[in-house]
Amino acid sequence: MSSDRRFGPSRTVTLSGPLRLDGGATLAPVEIAYETYGTLAADASNAVLVCHALTGDQHVASEHPRTGKPGWWTRMVGPGKPVDTSRHFVICANVLGSCMGSSGPASADPATGRPYAMRFPVITIRDMVRAQGMLLDHLGVARLAAVVGGSMGGMQALSWAATYPDRVRAAVVIASTARHTAQNIAFHEVGRQAVMADPNWRGGDYYDREPPAAGLAVARMAAHITYLSEAGLTEKFGRKLQARDAKSFGFDADFQVESYLRHQGLSFVDRFDANSYLYITRAMDYFDLAEEHGGRLADAFRGTATRFCVVSFDTDWLYPTAESRGVVHALNAAGAAASFVELSSPFGHDAFLLESPELSRVVDGFLRSVA
Amino acid sequence: MSSDRRFGPSRTVTLSGPLRLDGGATLAPVEIAYETYGTLAADASNAVLVCHALTGDQHVASEHPRTGKPGWWTRMVGPGKPVDTSRHFVICANVLGSCMGSSGPASADPATGRPYAMRFPVITIRDMVRAQGMLLDHLGVARLAAVVGGSMGGMQALSWAATYPDRVRAAVVIASTARHTAQNIAFHEVGRQAVMADPNWRGGDYYDREPPAAGLAVARMAAHITYLSEAGLTEKFGRKLQARDAKSFGFDADFQVESYLRHQGLSFVDRFDANSYLYITRAMDYFDLAEEHGGRLADAFRGTATRFCVVSFDTDWLYPTAESRGVVHALNAAGAAASFVELSSPFGHDAFLLESPELSRVVDGFLRSVA
Numbered sequence: 001m002s003s004d005r006r007f008g009p010s011r012t013v014t015l016s017g018p019l020r021l022d023g024g025a026t027l028a029p030v031e032i033a034y035e036t037y038g039t040l041a042a043d044a045s046n047a048v049l050v051c052h053a054l055t056g057d058q059h060v061a062s063e064h065p066r067t068g069k070p071g072w073w074t075r076m077v078g079p080g081k082p083v084d085t086s087r088h089f090v091i092c093a094n095v096l097g098s099c100m101g102s103s104g105p106a107s108a109d110p111a112t113g114r115p116y117a118m119r120f121p122v123i124t125i126r127d128m129v130r131a132q133g134m135l136l137d138h139l140g141v142a143r144l145a146a147v148v149g150g151s152m153g154g155m156q157a158l159s160w161a162a163t164y165p166d167r168v169r170a171a172v173v174i175a176s177t178a179r180h181t182a183q184n185i186a187f188h189e190v191g192r193q194a195v196m197a198d199p200n201w202r203g204g205d206y207y208d209r210e211p212p213a214a215g216l217a218v219a220r221m222a223a224h225i226t227y228l229s230e231a232g233l234t235e236k237f238g239r240k241l242q243a244r245d246a247k248s249f250g251f252d253a254d255f256q257v258e259s260y261l262r263h264q265g266l267s268f269v270d271r272f273d274a275n276s277y278l279y280i281t282r283a284m285d286y287f288d289l290a291e292e293h294g295g296r297l298a299d300a301f302r303g304t305a306t307r308f309c310v311v312s313f314d315t316d317w318l319y320p321t322a323e324s325r326g327v328v329h330a331l332n333a334a335g336a337a338a339s340f341v342e343l344s345s346p347f348g349h350d351a352f353l354l355e356s357p358e359l360s361r362v363v364d365g366f367l368r369s370v371a
Numbered sequence: 372m373s374s375d376r377r378f379g380p381s382r383t384v385t386l387s388g389p390l391r392l393d394g395g396a397t398l399a400p401v402e403i404a405y406e407t408y409g410t411l412a413a414d415a416s417n418a419v420l421v422c423h424a425l426t427g428d429q430h431v432a433s434e435h436p437r438t439g440k441p442g443w444w445t446r447m448v449g450p451g452k453p454v455d456t457s458r459h460f461v462i463c464a465n466v467l468g469s470c471m472g473s474s475g476p477a478s479a480d481p482a483t484g485r486p487y488a489m490r491f492p493v494i495t496i497r498d499m500v501r502a503q504g505m506l507l508d509h510l511g512v513a514r515l516a517a518v519v520g521g522s523m524g525g526m527q528a529l530s531w532a533a534t535y536p537d538r539v540r541a542a543v544v545i546a547s548t549a550r551h552t553a554q555n556i557a558f559h560e561v562g563r564q565a566v567m568a569d570p571n572w573r574g575g576d577y578y579d580r581e582p583p584a585a586g587l588a589v590a591r592m593a594a595h596i597t598y599l600s601e602a603g604l605t606e607k608f609g610r611k612l613q614a615r616d617a618k619s620f621g622f623d624a625d626f627q628v629e630s631y632l633r634h635q636g637l638s639f640v641d642r643f644d645a646n647s648y649l650y651i652t653r654a655m656d657y658f659d660l661a662e663e664h665g666g667r668l669a670d671a672f673r674g675t676a677t678r679f680c681v682v683s684f685d686t687d688w689l690y691p692t693a694e695s696r697g698v699v700h701a702l703n704a705a706g707a708a709a710s711f712v713e714l715s716s717p718f719g720h721d722a723f724l725l726e727s728p729e730l731s732r733v734v735d736g737f738l739r740s741v742a
Contacts, residue, residue, distance in 0.1 A: 179610065181609075186628050189626075189633075190589060193588070193592060197585035197586060197589055217564070218565045225557045230688075234554070238552075251653065255656065257560070
């Protein structure tokens with residue numbers, strides 16, 4: 001049983017569930033906010049699921065309702081784009097635990113009518129994938145032509161292929177990893193501690209008060225550094241000063257990079273929920289696809305018919321090429337069809353979101369080859 | 372005019388000043404907390420100044436009075452050690468702006484009798500060096516046999532050689548840089564924003580209240596990640612869980628690396644002043660030795676008779692080898708005598724503080740060769 005409601009280009013569906021979660025809890029009902037583009041073929045064979053990253057959303061190719069900015073992957077998704085909405089039925093859903101309409105800590109707990117806050121169950125990447133599976137059931141999509149994602153979206157693509165091998169014809173995994181390393185966890189833990197150190201966090205129960213904006217801004221600033229390469233930061237900002245072109249000998253933002261980072265922090269808190277940040281970073285830190293399969297990553301993909309395209313960027317130090325190479329080695333060991341390319345970019349991890357003719361060519365070529 | 376007071380192995384001297392600072396302000400009096408080891412030769416030719424890093428102190432080879440831990444560089448400084456206190460008269464002074472007895476934001480402003488807090492003038496690495504110069508005057512040391520430092524200590528060593536070329540026979544610069552990059556500044560800015568976001572910071576006026584411990588702990592956590600290599604973190608922690616050996620599906624420290632980082636943050640706030648953290652990170656961010664010399668780093672060293680030993684570590688991504696190489700290129704261009712070695716270590720930036728027979732050998736050999 002479900003109800004599907006449309007608000008502009010976005011829809012929200014309430015699925016009755018229950019959704020059994022890796023942590024042992026069940027969630028019911030499950031709300032999923034999503035968008036679709038293009039038309040589902042009569043045989044439902046042309047569906048492509050696009051998975052978003054940590055702070056992404058379902059507005060992959062439509063205007064963000066709060067910021068008014070274009071969709072976050074209009075370079076990749078649209079008519080004539082690599083994920084071609086004139087050929088594909090493209091679905092993008094806000095992940096479980098997020099704050100753009102899908103069930104998350106800001107959602108009302110049906111038991112109390114009040115926001116779950118930290119009473120929302122801790123979720124995993126696989127739980128996000130299971131929720132997306134429920135959405136596909138609702139939409140009548142038995143099998144995806146492809147699942148495509150960058151960063152945490154790539155984790156979901158890998159988890160899709162491992163969890164529902166029969167439902168995924170092809171997977172595109174960009175700037176991603178099969179597990180979070182100690183350094184990845186460490187950076188996320190700094191962000192969580194920054195949020196929790198903010199007295200406005202109040203153990204997560206801030207929904208009728210001031211949110212922990214200062215802590216969340218600091219978390220975003222720290223994370224943002226990991227999205228950029230050292231060389232990219234040097235090229236863009238170096239030691240350039242703000243307009244007044246002299247050091248203030250004070251604590252204002254003297255350097256352009258300081259002002260840029262502060263802006264990143266401040267603009268983020270207007271569009272994102274601090275508790276969601278805690279839950280999603282936790283899900284990413286828990287992610288270790290090998291661990292779910294007895295410690296051997298190859299065992300996640302044994303006998304799979306899914307075809308894989310793995311892409312890394314040479315300056316990405318958050319999920320470096322070595323991580324992608326490890327995924328490809330495991331796919332090879334499992335006998336899976338996998339193509340792999342490391343692209344060159346000065347922009348670090350963020351490169352997957354930016355204009356990249358090479359990335360577009362790779363994704364376009366791969367999706368055509370598996371069609 | 373000065374008064375020199377001794378507390379255990381530590382001394383504090385009050386120098387009347389005034390000290391003219393790069394920012395235009397003057398500071399008077401100037402307190403300097405320092406330690407000395409060994410005996411100054413009759414001709415004062417055997418003095419070695421050891422410069423400490425961001426959160427270091429004068430207790431280079433004696434027990435820290437608050438933590439009870441051994442001095443931070445007992446591996447390097449002591450009888451028979453590379454900086455040999457049986458041959459050298461070793462001086463280590465708490466830097467200006469710090470909180471272990473030298474003048475800093477926690478010091479009493481003579482104009483009001485209350486702590487300076489954010490009314491303390493913003494200082495530079497060169498100002499720290501100038502204050503050390505005043506201390507050497509007080510101690511009757513006209514010329515150093517050597518100045519030795521790692522990280523921010525290396526910045527001071529470079530600044531010493533550039534500011535007082537006639538007072539420095541040799542300089543040892545370890546795991547350091549001649550300027551802070553955009554990424555370096557970005558990480559420090561995150562730390563400063565974390566401190567300032569803590570409501571207990573109160574614009575710096577917290578000395579008679581609760582200090583901004585939560586914000587400072589977050590700042591330390593973020594910085595600490597930059598002191599370690601990704602490979603080192605993986606080797607030490609990987610994805611190892613805490614003793615309970617299962618994920619909690621909660622927000623406690625599940626992973627050992629989380630618990631380690633939290634400990635680093637919490638133990639730091641017991642021994643360090645948040646405002647000092649702001650001032651010293653600012654001084655490091657302002658540091659750009661080339662900029663002080665018309666934009667050409669080589670011009671900082673033209674005609675110098677100082678001999679240099681530059682050491683980097685291959686896994687140091689805070690001040691990577693390329694930065695040291697840039698310093699050496701400038702020294703070569705200036706016609707200065709410079710030796711350079713990149714050492715191999717799994718421990719990232721922190722390697723300079725850890726047991727390293729190679730580092731000991733390099734510093735020992737260099738100091739003997741210039742003696």
